[in-house]
Amino acid sequence: MTQTPKNIAIIGSGLVGSLLAIYLRKLGHQITVYDRRPDIRNVEFSGRSINLAMSNRGWTALREVGIENEVKKIAIPLDKRAIHVEGQPEYYQKYGKEGEAIWSISRGILNRRMIDLAEEAGVVFRFEEKVWDVNLPEGKIYTGATEKGKWKEYLYDIVFGCDGAFSRVRHKMQRRSRFNYVQEFIDVGYKELTIPANEDGTHKLDKHSFHIWPRGKFMFIAMPNMDGSFTCTLFLPFEGEVSFEKINTKEEAKSFFNTYFPDVAPVIEDLSTDFFNNPTSALVTIKCYPWTYWDKVALVGDSAHAIVPFYGQGMNAGFEDIYALNKIIAKYGDDWEQIFSTYQTERKPNADAIAELSYRNFVEMSSMTADPNFILQKKIEKR
Numbered sequence: 001m002t003q004t005p006k007n008i009a010i011i012g013s014g015l016v017g018s019l020l021a022i023y024l025r026k027l028g029h030q031i032t033v034y035d036r037r038p039d040i041r042n043v044e045f046s047g048r049s050i051n052l053a054m055s056n057r058g059w060t061a062l063r064e065v066g067i068e069n070e071v072k073k074i075a076i077p078l079d080k081r082a083i084h085v086e087g088q089p090e091y092y093q094k095y096g097k098e099g100e101a102i103w104s105i106s107r108g109i110l111n112r113r114m115i116d117l118a119e120e121a122g123v124v125f126r127f128e129e130k131v132w133d134v135n136l137p138e139g140k141i142y143t144g145a146t147e148k149g150k151w152k153e154y155l156y157d158i159v160f161g162c163d164g165a166f167s168r169v170r171h172k173m174q175r176r177s178r179f180n181y182v183q184e185f186i187d188v189g190y191k192e193l194t195i196p197a198n199e200d201g202t203h204k205l206d207k208h209s210f211h212i213w214p215r216g217k218f219m220f221i222a223m224p225n226m227d228g229s230f231t232c233t234l235f236l237p238f239e240g241e242v243s244f245e246k247i248n249t250k251e252e253a254k255s256f257f258n259t260y261f262p263d264v265a266p267v268i269e270d271l272s273t274d275f276f277n278n279p280t281s282a283l284v285t286i287k288c289y290p291w292t293y294w295d296k297v298a299l300v301g302d303s304a305h306a307i308v309p310f311y312g313q314g315m316n317a318g319f320e321d322i323y324a325l326n327k328i329i330a331k332y333g334d335d336w337e338q339i340f341s342t343y344q345t346e347r348k349p350n351a352d353a354i355a356e357l358s359y360r361n362f363v364e365m366s367s368m369t370a371d372p373n374f375i376l377q378k379k380i381e382k383r
């Protein structure tokens with residue numbers, strides 16, 4: 001079913017906002033994307049940033065708009081987990097039988113590519129323009145340099161909030177009666193570290209594995225980058241006997257790695273410096289409902305459902321929101337009220353399910369993978 005072209009604002013040029021922009025542009029709508037940050041294509045991050053695992057859900061959404069192969073050029077397939085148990089040789093757990101894989105991809109590089117593709121499709125981006133407020137029934141957004149300063153006002157037919165876990169658009173919806181909202185931080189935090197490439201540019205560990213060092217209440221993981229390096233993440237409780245609060249000096253950081261990760265400690269780049277330069281970040285689950293306001297405003301991606309990363313499905317679930325929304329649009333055409341109401345009732349149970357699975361998968365990754373007899377029961381959707 002074709003749609004009457006609308007003037008649409010998307011708040012957030014992250015992975016979800018930029019993919020949604022491509023989808024809606026292909027349907028013939030006029031799309032402007034606002035982001036409070038500078039254009040990521042002009043920001044130095046040396047090609048390394050958080051790595052994401054893209055699974056079938058994500059690829060399906062990219063395939064639908066013809067960009068799957070373009071994105072696969074910047075991703076590395078991982079067909080197995082490589083498990084590093086203390087005092088034992090590394091062993092592997094295959095994700096599937098026929099070379100099935102999840103794919104390692106740099107968030108920053110992917111985001112740059114998606115913005116390029118959206119621009120090529122005719123999407124307009126307005127960077128360094130933060131949205132402070134939204135008039136929900138009228139579809140007006142207010143942007144400005146500071147909260148107290150002078151704001152600009154823009155009027156749109158429809159506004160999508162793709163502005164992440166701490167969404168400003170959702171914040172406005174939260175003030176309405178009968179809006180449900182819950183957020184829960186877990187007591188485990190994370191820190192990013194790097195294993196650099198060998199001098200000849202090759203990887204120091206198996207390139208096609210998702211590496212896990214399971215240690216019960218904590219774990220270390222590594223995912224390959226195209227440049228031969230690995231982006232690593234230490235997941236560790238904030239407090240307790242073995243925790244971030246106990247690591248306060250360079251010596252303590254080195255001793256922690258030598259004790260629990262002796263095989264990897266020597267190859268982490270600038271371990272003791274990076275440990276203190278890189279932030280320790282928190283992990284949150286956010287649930288809310290409704291996700292839409294009349295036929296005017298809808299939340300998509302982390303703004304509607306932020307989840308902990310242990311299933312590697314946050315972005316994938318956001319991409320699936322868009323894929324599902326597109327199918328619903330095809331069914332209901334110009335009836336945006338019906339589109340939004342179907343979208344939220346269809347997607348909410350899925351989002352709640354993946355939130356729960358993600359939470360539970362910490363136990364599988366950090367403990368159960370250490371058992372060589374443990375067999376992956378569910379196939380390749382998870383890390």
Ligand code: FAD
Nearest residue numbers: 012014016035036052053131163164301302312314315316
């Ligand atoms: P975001 O990426 O948060 O983007 C929001 C955008 O909105 C940003 O560009 C921000 O600048 C902009 N913005 C915010 N507020 C405003 C405002 N007021 N005005 C204008 N712009 C605004 N997912 C996976 O699928 N696989 C994985 O392996 C995986 N690993 C992860 C590992 C970690 C450690 C973490 C923390 C997350 C991981 N995720 C993973 C989850 C994934 O990163 C998120 O689900 C995904 O980035 C959400 O995309 P988004 O576009 O909805 O939000």
